[in-house]
Amino acid sequence: MTYLPNILFIAALATAIAVFARKAGRIRKNIGLGKDTDRSDRPSDRLQNMLRVAFGQSKMQARPVAGALHFIVYVSFLIINIEVLEIIVDGIFGTHRAFAPFLGKAYAPIISAFEVLAVLTVIAVLIFWWRRNVSKLDRFHKPEMKGWAFTDANNILYIELVLMFAFLNMNALEANFSDAHHSFLISQYIAPLWSGASEWGLHFGERLFWWVHILGIFAFLNYLPYSKHFHIILAFPNTYYANLEAKGRFENNATVTKEVAMMMDPTADPFAAPAADTDAPIERFGAKDANDLSWANLLNAYTCTECGRCTSECPANLTGKKLSPRKIMMDTRDRIEEIGVNIAANGSFVDDGRSLLGDYITNEELWACTSCNACVQACPVDIDPLNIIMKLRNFATMEESSAPGALNAMMTNVENNGAPWPFNQMDRANWINE
């Protein structure tokens, strides 16, 4: 009987980890549906970028208020994890505050510091809630933020509040125990609220909050993969595998290079039989669907925090166009999820007559982009919506010839007379004598 709590705890812990691992595995598989791209170069630069951008949150600070508040929540998340470790040890071995004997005199100040962080987190979370729900910051209320996206953002704030509430009250209740050993900085002031309770009631309440706290954390862990909050994990690999080249350098398509080289090679035989490897699947130029994108694009999509910093800097969006780089990322994620579900249900992908370009992202959005890189610059976790936009354009132009008419005319000019306007190549140097 005395081991019942331990057994229950271990079962809960094992379930939480197993369920999380299963879902995380699915996401990993979905990301793996993307095309290969090489991001294995410059490991030390990558590590540095990860430390700076994800760990150090350097890009968050471009907006000081949100940046500072987020930093508090983030630091308290990291640090309170130490306390979670103690809870897990206690839960498994049936101990109580297992770290206290080891830390000795330092224990109370450490837990007190956690309590201070908890209070700061509560304040930050309340401000976040206010920004989303009362002051209605524009970037949180774009069309793509309706429904689940909006609910999700609030859910996380509520979970956060419940966790912090349970943590503080657990300590406060214990402070009232007749044999109390610990008193901490913040909870000592909450303690009087519970002073009227019976000894049994205090112990029951303390256990209750202990369980609420830890089960809440397990629930949170398993909520993550369904939420934009997954970024707390993926921000690290995502910044590690970020594009480190100059932002203006767009990828080179190697298949095209081969074909162009053949076309320009005077010795090539235009009537030669096609290469023997006809079994190889015909490569599509660019991307029509989410699985035509690279795994890095898909990792980006799962990392997106839906913060909308990209969209709020996008010149197209600022001037009322439908394009929203955040929506590009959310659409990509939703579509690859859909493809993942399709594959899980059918063994392999069964054509569902849908695609990223067309059913999720429209031509109107696609062609509004100025390729200005403002979204890439703004993203606090190094996501690159522009790269996806360009791959979709590659498909639209090269496979479907569906570029806007004016652009087709421009391209005809480039092809015929080497300039985007209908001027004669031979007039190129006329400016010299004008």
Place this chain on the structure above:
Amino acid sequence: MTTFQVPTLAQMTAEGKAPEVLFWVGCAGSFDDRAKKITKAMAKILHHTGISYAVLGTEEGCTGDPAKRAGNEFLFQMQAMMNIQVLNGYEVKHIVTTCPHCFNTLKNEYPELGGNYHVEHHSQFLNRLLKEGRLKIEGGSFKGKKITFHDPCYLGRANDEYEAPRALLEKLDVSLKEMRRCKQNGLCCGAGGSQMFKEAEKGTAEINHVRADEAMETGAEIVVAGCPFCNTMLTDGVKNREKEDQVQVLDLAEMIALAEDL
């Protein structure tokens, strides 16, 4: 008409000479009436410094940037290969251009296709000449004039160059008023990604009007750009607000040519 000879690379090569730098003019710089003035200003500065330079003239072709940004990788690579053949044929090592789009493409997208050159935007090039003492600028005529600088996306965010243009302007003794959105956060003029060649999608405003407003909010009498496309977009924006009598839009090269009375 330029009062001096602008040498082409073909001529120079025929004379057995190799220039220090190739001036890549670009399509806008060659054909667009407004941009041609920028080209001439740059040619004047090059001539004035006495540096040995040349242009490709009729041997130059579109870098392919607008095709690539419109999704046509084929056309882009065709253009790139043709240009690379010409450039490599002349053994070009060093290129300067007044167009950030050409700059970006030549610098970042040609190497993988076999075109490796040291490419500079004219702001970087001129700034370097200044430092090396090969170009001298007297700020006299612009002293204290209120100006603002619009960061071209393909120079700024795309290639992380924010200081070179500002260093040049500093030499002109102007009073630089930054816009609220500048440098990394600069707002696009609306022309990039091939938007220059099409109508904008339906919206509530034109990007170039918004950007021109931001520029004029600084109280600047001169809006300085470093890109022929930005220049056109901002000029149109200023005109749209009927401010063309109060506010001028000029390129960095034009500012220097004017200051030096070239």
